[in-house]
Amino acid sequence: xxxxxVLFCFSxxxxxxxxxxxSKTGHRAIAEIAQxxxxxxxxxxxxxxxxxxxxxxxxxxxxxxxxxxxxxxxxAWHYVNYPTDKKYTEVEPNPYGDxxxxxxxxxxxxxxxxxxxxxxxxYLKMLIHFVGDLHQPMHVGRLEDRGGNDLQVRWFDEGTNLxxxxxxxxxxSYGMSxxxxxxxxxxxxxxxIKQIQRGTVYDWVEESQDLANELYDSVEVGEKHGYQYSYxxxxxxxxxxxxxxxxxxxxxxxxxx
Numbered sequence: 001x002x003x004x005x006v007l008f009c010f011s012x013x014x015x016x017x018x019x020x021x022x023s024k025t026g027h028r029a030i031a032e033i034a035q036x037x038x039x040x041x042x043x044x045x046x047x048x049x050x051x052x053x054x055x056x057x058x059x060x061x062x063x064x065x066x067x068x069x070x071x072x073x074x075x076a077w078h079y080v081n082y083p084t085d086k087k088y089t090e091v092e093p094n095p096y097g098d099x100x101x102x103x104x105x106x107x108x109x110x111x112x113x114x115x116x117x118x119x120x121x122x123y124l125k126m127l128i129h130f131v132g133d134l135h136q137p138m139h140v141g142r143l144e145d146r147g148g149n150d151l152q153v154r155w156f157d158e159g160t161n162l163x164x165x166x167x168x169x170x171x172x173s174y175g176m177s178x179x180x181x182x183x184x185x186x187x188x189x190x191x192x193i194k195q196i197q198r199g200t201v202y203d204w205v206e207e208s209q210d211l212a213n214e215l216y217d218s219v220e221v222g223e224k225h226g227y228q229y230s231y232x233x234x235x236x237x238x239x240x241x242x243x244x245x246x247x248x249x250x251x252x253x254x255x256x257x
Contacts, residue, residue, distance in 0.1 A: 022136045023171045024060050026241060028178035030132040031055035033185055033245025034252065037193070042256035049121050055128055055248075056178060062129035074126065077102030078133050080205060081143040084213055088205050099139060102130045103201050103251075110255055131251060134204055135244030137211035138163045148216070154224040162219055170237050173230060185242050196243055197250040204247065211236070 022030070035055045038046065050058055062078070065071040073096070080098035082091045088100060097105070106127035109115050115123075133139045141147030141163065148162035155169040176184075188196075199207075218233070219225065 022132055023168045024063075025176075025178045025181065026136070026171050027059040027063075027129060027132045028056040029181035029241045030135070030244040030248060031059035031128055032178055032182035033242060034128075034248035036182070036185075037246060037249035037253075039253050039257045042253045045256040046124070046252065049117070049124055055252075058125045059128050059132065061125040074102070077105075077126070077130060079139040079141075079147055081141055081147055082209075084142065084209070088202060088209075099130050099134050100201050100205050103127060103134065106130065107251065107255060127251070128248065131248040132244050134201070134208060135240045135247070136166060137208045137215055137240070138166045140205055140208040141212050142216070148212075151216075151219065152221055153219050154222070156224075156226045162215065165219075165225070166215065166237070170230065170233065174234060174237070181238065181241055182245070184238055185245070193246055196246045211240075 032055070035043070046055070047053075062074065066075065076094060076096040077099055080088065080094075080100055082088060093101065106123040109123035110120050110127065138148045145151050146163070148166070149164070151162040153160060153162060153165060155165055155173075158169075160169055174181075215233075218229070
């Protein structure tokens with residue numbers, strides 16, 4: 001998280017507590033898409049590190065360890081909140097870290113020849129998850145409402161909030177398995193894939209914030225949403241899964257190829 005006043009940074013470590021992040025299905029779909037776009041060398045190295053498991057199998061590891069307080073220092077790495085009129089690089093960094101810093105740290109640890117295998121495996125699992133988080137737009141939301149967690153709405157007859165709507169309600173209501181969601185990826189040329197993968201994590205976080213701003217404008221407090229909202233935003237939700245998967249593949253291929 002990056003914010004203008006450093007004093008605020010020390011209060012935000014517990015700002016964002018989510019029951020679900022991109023839903024387990026969403027993270028697995030992103031990982032499955034990435035798996036399909038790994039180079040042979042990257043896939044072989046990753047499979048060895050993960051003990052024969054694929055990316056989808058470990059894609060929710062960073063959420064699962066939240067139950068263990070020994071890993072609480074990683075909580076802030078799942079998201080970033082900063083003012084809508086600023087770029088990520090223009091504001092003061094959160095001393096607890098954020099999703100951009102988390103991705104960079106994971107890459108650093110995995111690529112460091114001095115890292116133990118245990119550390120490489122741990123940070124690889126975290127990296128897979130955090131790249132997914134970065135592409136859930138509400139993980140680049142606003143500090144004042146805890147990334148949409150305080151913006152209460154209704155999903156059909158259930159109370160929810162904007163953040164949870166995008167973390168869980170929308171994707172779970174769609175009803176596809178992660179493999180089915182991965183299969184919705186259109187056939188793209190190498191040039192089209194490179195176009196999606198271009199840029200850096202700094203470009204991707206700005207892109208997600210732009211989408212978050214659109215989503216803030218899509219609801220009002222207390223408003224009821226359902227089929228019409230799904231019809232309007234399912235395409236964006238699925239697109240973010242596709243984009244996240246292709247970009248995760250890029251990050252991993254650059255690390256291991």
